[in-house]
Amino acid sequence: MPAKIATPDGYLPQKPETLAAYLSGIEAVRRILGGTPEKWTIAEVGDGNLNLVFIVKGPEGGVAVKQALPYVRLVGESWPLPLSRAHFEHMALSEQARLTGNLVPKIHHYDEILALIVMELLEPHIIMRRGMIAGVEYPRFAEDISSFMARTLYFTSDLALTASAKKALIAAFAGNTALCKITEDLIFTDPYRVAELNRWTSPQLDGYAARWREDGDLKVAVSRLKLKFLSSAEAMLHGDLHTGSIMLTTEDTRVIDPEFAFMGPMGFDVGAIMANFLINFFAQDGHEAQPGARESYRAWVLATLEQIMTSFRTKFLQLWRENATGDAYPASLFQGAEGEARLEVERHAYMDRLWADTVGFAAAKMIRRVLGLAHNIDLEWIADPDRRASCEARVLTLARDMMVNSGRYPTIASVTEAARAMRRDMKSY
Known part of the structure; x- marks a missing residue:
């Protein structure tokens, strides 16, 4: 079995119960969601092959949160995968936004340690x-x-x-x-x-x-x-x-x-x-x-x-x-x-x-x-x-x-x- 991917100090895969506390510390996200964390709803909706994806909604609005896992989600821990893919995704989204404007979702926050991107919630898309x-x-x-x-x-x-x-x-x-x-x-x-x-x-x-x-x-x-x-x-x-x-x-x-x-x-x-x-x-x-x-x-x-x-x-x-x-x-x-x-x-x-x-x-x-x-x-x-x-x-x-x-x-x-x-x-x- 391939060796597990080393994760940085502070990395932790998020769950609905931990994500609310994390997002409450980001002012820009708090403004989008409105209200207090107790009034937010969080659902893990990822159906892709690689990552965790959460939909977070508050009284005023919502965000999407994507977090990389240190393995291929479709296969499991037997297939390790670097968290750095979140870095490349953030970099690509930023460049695509510069070149194409609103043809990509807006980024609200990026956390290199958690390999996590908070971005615009696309609804009713x-x-x-x-x-x-x-x-x-x-x-x-x-x-x-x-x-x-x-x-x-x-x-x-x-x-x-x-x-x-x-x-x-x-x-x-x-x-x-x-x-x-x-x-x-x-x-x-x-x-x-x-x-x-x-x-x-x-x-x-x-x-x-x-x-x-x-x-x-x-x-x-x-x-x-x-x-x-x-x-x-x-x-x-x-x-x-x-x-x-x-x-x-x-x-x-x-x-x-x-x-x-x-x-x-x-x-x-x-x-x-x-x-x-x-x-x-x-x-x-x-x-x-x-x-x-x-x-x-x-x-x-x-x-x-x-x-x-x-x-x-x-x-x-x-x-x-x-x-x-x-x-x-x-x-x-x-x-x-x-x-x-x-x-x-x-x-x-x-x-x-x-x-x-x-x-x-x-x-x-x-x-x-x-x-x-x-x-x-x-x-x-x-x-x-x-x-x-x-x-x-x-x-x-x-x-x-x-x-x-x-x-x-x-x-x-x-x-x-x-x-x-x-x-x-x-x-x-």
């Missing part, structure tokens, strides 16, 4: 993944998430930063190695080998799992993606940008939980959004009461995905044209109309390379959510294992082709058309 399972449409989401990705990725890249500023940002996030290791193993390695924590719908998908472990083309393709993840410090990533890390209403979007933040390849974040929309698209067959009952929602999912990807590209390019302040592609090399025209061609070539990465990373995310440790409730909540396996088999089959034959997917329209065809033509696992 819900986790997006739950809303999409229920078939809720979010008309603002494409606009908001494309802005979030474009601004966080562009302004932390060499296109906007000086070399010294970029290297400082790399250094600031370099210590988040434990959470990067989770990604490296659970996304890029474990689904393609025998691994103790792997799981899938069995026996229905046993054959898929076995074939994935023997698929040389697939293993080479995912290894190339892993190498890019390990070596390409292109921009500050959220690192876990899926529909479970977004809270929203039909009118407001907030991105949460950036504890996996690090400097990595931009396509990893963009691909995570794509993967989760494709998973939800295929999962709708398992949630509809009658065949075809959710046809209009499936259409919304893919149309929104197309809008996200198109808007992201447009916004990123516009930021580059208007904010070319980085040391990459120096303006002195592209003077005059001819120079600008040549640079514009290169900008689009850059975005094409980013798109190719996005397709591959999306595929890797899709596969890990079916064959790896941590699954999506989009699929997990399908009660009938045969129906669930049929949805999952479509996810796996499309993902493999996206990863191995990425050249077949030059545009988002080619991806969404392939998803429609996969659902139409592949009837069962």
Whole structure:
């Protein structure tokens, strides 16, 4: 068993009965909650894989409290995990707030010793993944998430930063190695080998799992993606940008939980959004009461995905044209109309390379959510294992082709058309 993580003096996992006393000593939080601690209600609501999460309400308002544990909550103390992830989450939230404003929750207090963040209580927001399972449409989401990705990725890249500023940002996030290791193993390695924590719908998908472990083309393709993840410090990533890390209403979007933040390849974040929309698209067959009952929602999912990807590209390019302040592609090399025209061609070539990465990373995310440790409730909540396996088999089959034959997917329209065809033509696992 790995050694337990050493915790600093004063660290103590919070409980409702201890948290009230702690929060009462923070003036800013007392003002938000109002009243006295005896009038506050505290509930532990964390349903994620890693941390404690509390909702605290008082006579005047409420806050959310997130505290890191010295292990992976999903697994237990047999999987130690550093508390420093709270430090990286706080740093990422602060940077994201600077770049995107109200697209992330406001931080009220941060405690380094307790690895604890007190932040804005998002109500009546819900986790997006739950809303999409229920078939809720979010008309603002494409606009908001494309802005979030474009601004966080562009302004932390060499296109906007000086070399010294970029290297400082790399250094600031370099210590988040434990959470990067989770990604490296659970996304890029474990689904393609025998691994103790792997799981899938069995026996229905046993054959898929076995074939994935023997698929040389697939293993080479995912290894190339892993190498890019390990070596390409292109921009500050959220690192876990899926529909479970977004809270929203039909009118407001907030991105949460950036504890996996690090400097990595931009396509990893963009691909995570794509993967989760494709998973939800295929999962709708398992949630509809009658065949075809959710046809209009499936259409919304893919149309929104197309809008996200198109808007992201447009916004990123516009930021580059208007904010070319980085040391990459120096303006002195592209003077005059001819120079600008040549640079514009290169900008689009850059975005094409980013798109190719996005397709591959999306595929890797899709596969890990079916064959790896941590699954999506989009699929997990399908009660009938045969129906669930049929949805999952479509996810796996499309993902493999996206990863191995990425050249077949030059545009988002080619991806969404392939998803429609996969659902139409592949009837069962």
